[in-house]
Amino acid sequence: MARRPANRFVCQSCGAVFPKWSGRCDACGAWNSIVEETVEPTATGGTNARRRTGARINLVGLAGDTPPPPRIETHIGELDRVLGGGLVPASVVLVGGDPGIGKSTLLLQGACALARAGRQVMYISGEEAVDQIRLRARRLGLEAPTLELAAAINVADIVATLEAEKDLALVVIDSIQTMWMETVESAPGTVSQVRACAFELIRLAKQRGFSLILVGHVTKEGALAGPRVLEHMVDAVMYFEGDRGHQFRILRAAKNRFGATDEIGVFAMTDQGLEEVPNPSALFLAERRGHIAGSAVFAGMEGTRPVLLEVQALLSPKAGDGGARRAVVGWDTGRLNMLLAVLEARCGIKLNAMDVHLNIAGGLRVGEPAADMAVAAALVSAATGQPTSAGSVYFGEVGLSGEIRQVSQPDTRLKEAHKLGFEQAFLPRRIARGNRKPTAPDGLGIQEIGHLGDLVSLFTGAMEEAEA
Numbered sequence: 001m002a003r004r005p006a007n008r009f010v011c012q013s014c015g016a017v018f019p020k021w022s023g024r025c026d027a028c029g030a031w032n033s034i035v036e037e038t039v040e041p042t043a044t045g046g047t048n049a050r051r052r053t054g055a056r057i058n059l060v061g062l063a064g065d066t067p068p069p070p071r072i073e074t075h076i077g078e079l080d081r082v083l084g085g086g087l088v089p090a091s092v093v094l095v096g097g098d099p100g101i102g103k104s105t106l107l108l109q110g111a112c113a114l115a116r117a118g119r120q121v122m123y124i125s126g127e128e129a130v131d132q133i134r135l136r137a138r139r140l141g142l143e144a145p146t147l148e149l150a151a152a153i154n155v156a157d158i159v160a161t162l163e164a165e166k167d168l169a170l171v172v173i174d175s176i177q178t179m180w181m182e183t184v185e186s187a188p189g190t191v192s193q194v195r196a197c198a199f200e201l202i203r204l205a206k207q208r209g210f211s212l213i214l215v216g217h218v219t220k221e222g223a224l225a226g227p228r229v230l231e232h233m234v235d236a237v238m239y240f241e242g243d244r245g246h247q248f249r250i251l252r253a254a255k256n257r258f259g260a261t262d263e264i265g266v267f268a269m270t271d272q273g274l275e276e277v278p279n280p281s282a283l284f285l286a287e288r289r290g291h292i293a294g295s296a297v298f299a300g301m302e303g304t305r306p307v308l309l310e311v312q313a314l315l316s317p318k319a320g321d322g323g324a325r326r327a328v329v330g331w332d333t334g335r336l337n338m339l340l341a342v343l344e345a346r347c348g349i350k351l352n353a354m355d356v357h358l359n360i361a362g363g364l365r366v367g368e369p370a371a372d373m374a375v376a377a378a379l380v381s382a383a384t385g386q387p388t389s390a391g392s393v394y395f396g397e398v399g400l401s402g403e404i405r406q407v408s409q410p411d412t413r414l415k416e417a418h419k420l421g422f423e424q425a426f427l428p429r430r431i432a433r434g435n436r437k438p439t440a441p442d443g444l445g446i447q448e449i450g451h452l453g454d455l456v457s458l459f460t461g462a463m464e465e466a467e468a
Contacts, residue, residue: 006038007036007037007038008036008037009021009022009034009035009036009037010034010035010037010190010191010192011025011027011028011030011033011034011191012030012033012034012035012189012190012191012225012226013025013028013030013033013219013225014027014028014030014227014228015191015195015226015227015228015229016028018034021034021036022034035186035187035190037185037186037190037191037192038185038186069088069089069091069258070088070089071084071085071086071087071088072086072087072088072089072114072119072169072170072211073085073086073087073117074086074087074110074113074114075110075113075114075116075117076106076109076110076113076276077276077278078251078265078266078267078276078277078278079106079110079251079265081263081264081265081305082238082251082252082253082256082259082263082264082265083236083253083256083258083259084256084258084259084260084263085259087170087211088211088235088258089169089209089210089211090205090206090208090209090210090211091205091211091212091235091236091257091258092201092202092205092206092211092212092213092214092233092234092235092236093211093212093213093214093234093235093236093237093238094176094213094214094216094224094230094231094234094236094237094238095107095213095214095215095216095238095239095240096215096216096217096218096224096237096238096239096240097218097239097240097241097242098218098222098240098241098242099217100244101240101241101242101244101249102240102242102249102267102269102274103174103215103240104125104128104136104174104215105136105140105273105274106240106249106251106267106274107123107172107174107213107215108123108133108136108137108140108142109140109142109273109274111123111144111147111170111172112137112142112143112144112147113144114169114170115144115145115146115147116143116144116146118146119169119170120146120148120165120167120168120169121144121146121147121148121168121169121170121171121172122148122149122150122162122165122168122170122171122172123147123148123149123150123172123174124149124150124151124152124158124171124172124173124174125149125150125151125174126151126152126153126173126174126175126178126179126188127174127175127178128151128174129151130149130150130151133149134149140272140273141272141273142273153178153179153180153188154180154181154182155179155180155181155196155197155200155201156181156182158173158179158201159200159201159204162204162208162210163204163208168208168210169210169211170210170211170212170213171205171210171211171212171213172213172215173201173212173213173214173215174215175214175215175216175217176194176197176198176201176214176215176216176226176230177189177194177216177217177225177226179193179194179197179198179201180193180197181193181196181197181200183196184196189217189225189226191226191227194226194227194230195226195227195229195230198214198230198233198234199233201214202233202234214234216230224237231254231255234255235256235257235258236253236255236256236257236258236259237253237254237255237256238251238252238253238254239251239252239254241365242269242363243363245363246362246363247268247269247270248266248267248268248269248277248280248283248284248362248363248364249266249267249268249269249274250264250265250266250267250363250364250365251264251265251266251267252264252265260303260304262302262303262304263302263303263304263305264302264303264305266280268283280305280307280364281306281307281308281309281416281420282420283362284307284308284309284310284361284362284364285297285308285309285310285420287361288310288361290387290390291387291390292387293381293382293384293385293386293387294312294313294314294315294378294379294381294382294387295310295311295312295313295378295381295387295388296310296311296374296375296377296378296381296388296392296394297309297310297311297374297388297392297393297394297417297422298310298311298366298370298371298374298375298393298394298395299374299393299394299395299413299414299416299417299425300366300368300370300371300395300413301368301370301408301409301412301413304412306409306412306413306415306416307364307416308393308416308417308420309360309361309362309364309366310360310361310362311358311359311360311361311371311374311375311377311378312358312359312360312361312378313356313357313358313359313375313378313379313381313382314356314357314358314359314382315351315354315355315356315357315379315382315383316354316355316357317353317354317355318353318354318355319355324351324352324353324354324355324356325355325356325357326340326355326356326358327355327356327357327358328357328358328359329358329359329360330359330360330363330364330365330366331358331360331365331366331371331375332367335369335372336356336358336375338400339372339375339376339379339398340352340356340379342398342399342400342402342452343376343379343380343452343456346401346402346451346452346453347402347452347453347456349379349380349383349456351379351383354383356379358375358378358379368407369397369398369405369407370395370396370397370407370408371395372396372397372398373394373395373396373397373398373404373426373428373449373452373455374393374394374395376398376452376455377394377426377455380455380456380459381459384459384460386459389423389424391421391422391423391424392422392423392424392425392426393413393417393422393424393425393426394425394426394427395407395410395413395425395426395427396426396427396428396449397428398452402451402452402453403450403451403452404428404429404449404450404451404452404455405428406428406430407428410427410438411438411439413425413427414427414438414439414440414441414444414446415441417444418440418441418443418444422444423443423444423445424444424445424446424447425440425444425445425446425447426447426448426449426455427446427447427448427449428448428449428450429448429449429450430448431450
C-alpha cells in the first residue's frame with residue numbers, strides 16, 4: 001500500500017526537525033526560521049522483498065607508501081597558500097562570507113587564471129546572468145576566452161551538462177543556496193534542497209575527478225547557512241572575511257583535509273579586483289604613527305606566516321552611573337576583561353572606572369593568546385600617558401597570576417620584526433628547563449619579561465622620570 005507524503009517542520013538555520021511549527025527554534029534559538037517541508041515516502045520492501053547481501057570490504061594496514069595528492073595551482077598565491085598548495089582533483093571546497101565581501105570576484109579571478117593556463121573551467125551561477133558575469137570580468141580586466149559560463153539552478157540539468165564534458169579541471173557553483181532539484185518538495189535554499197543538491201554535485205565531482213568549489217551564504221551571526229552536515233560533506237571550508245571599511249580581505253581555512261587550517265591569505269580590494277598582499281605586515285603598519293600613548297606593535301603568527309599588527313587602546317572616564325564600557329574590535333572581549341582583572345589585581349592598575357576601547361588596526365581578527373602582552377602594553381601606555389617605543393614589538397601570553405608565558409615560533413616573529421626595521425622585542429622570560437633562547441637577528445635587542453608587573457614598571461618608571 002502506497003504511503004502518502006508526510007510534512008515536517010525544519011529549521012533553516014541548524015537543520016533541526018520538529019513535529020509542528022513554532023516561532024523559535026529550540027535547538028539554535030533562531031526566530032522565524034522553521035519552514036514546513038514535504039517528505040516523499042521511500043519504497044519499503046514487503047515480506048517477499050529480497051534483502052541485499054553486502055560484500056566483504058577490503059582492509060589494509062596503516063603502514064604503507066601513499067604519495068601526496070596532486071595539486072592544481074590556481075596561479076593566485078594567497079589562495080594556493082590557504083588551500084595547502086592548490087586544488088586537489090576530486091576535492092570539494094566550500095567558500096563562505098558576508099554579502100559583497102568579494103567571494104565571486106575571487107573565484108572569477110581564479111577561474112580565469114586557470115582557464116588561461118589551459119585548464120578546462122566551468123563557472124555556473126544561480127544568482128547572476130551571464131551578461132552580468134561578463135560585465136564584471138570586463139570591469140576587472142579579466143580575459144579568458146576558454147572559460148565556460150552558464151546561468152542555471154536546476155541540478156539535473158547541471159549534472160547532465162557536466163557528465164557530457166571531458167577533462168574538466170574546476171567547476172564553480174555560485175551559490176549552493178540557489179540550486180534546486182525537482183525531486184525535493186521545497187524551495188531553493190531550504191535545508192532539504194541544500195543537502196540534496198550538494199550531495200548530488202559532490203558525488204559527481206568524486207566520480208569524474210574534477211575540483212568543485214561551492215559558494216555558500218552566511219547567516220547574520222557569520223556561520224554558513226544551511227545544514228551543518230554540508231560542512232562535513234566537503235573537503236575544505238574557507239571563510240572570506242573583512243570589513244567593508246577596510247580594503248583588506250582575509251581568506252581563512254576552517255577545515256582542510258589536504259592541508260593546514262591555520263594559514264591565511266591576505267588580499268586588498270581595489271578597482272581592479274582583489275590583489276594579493278605578499279607582505280601584510282608592511283601594509284598593516286603603513287599608517288602607524290609612532291610615539292602615541294595607547295599603541296603597541298604585536299608580532300603575531302597566522303599559520304606559518306608572521307604578521308605584525310598595531311594594537312590601539314583608548315581610555316576615557318565612564319559616562320553615567322552604569323558599568324564601564326568595553327568596546328573591542330578584532331580581539332576577544334572575554335580575554336580583555338581577564339587582562340584588565342590581572343592588571344588591577346596583580347599590578348595595581350585601576351581601570352574599573354574607565355571605558356576601555358581596544359582596536360586591532362587593519363581589520364584583521366587576532367585569536368592567539370600571544371597578543372596578551374601587546375594588549376597589556378597598549379593599555380598601560382594609555383593609562384600612564386607614556387608612549388611605547390616606535391621601534392619595539394611585543395608578544396607573550398599572560399597568565400592569571402600575571403606571569404608571562406612562552407609562545408610558539410619566537411624566532412620567526414623576531415626575524416619579521418627585524419626585517420621591518422624594529423630595534424627591540426619584548427618577549428617572555430625563559431623559566432622552564434629546555435627552553436631555548438630565541439635567536440635574535442643582528443641589530444635587534446631582546447628584553448625578556450617574566451611578570452606583567454615588570455612591564456608596568458617600565459611605563460611607570462618612565463612617567464616618574466618625565467615628572468622629575
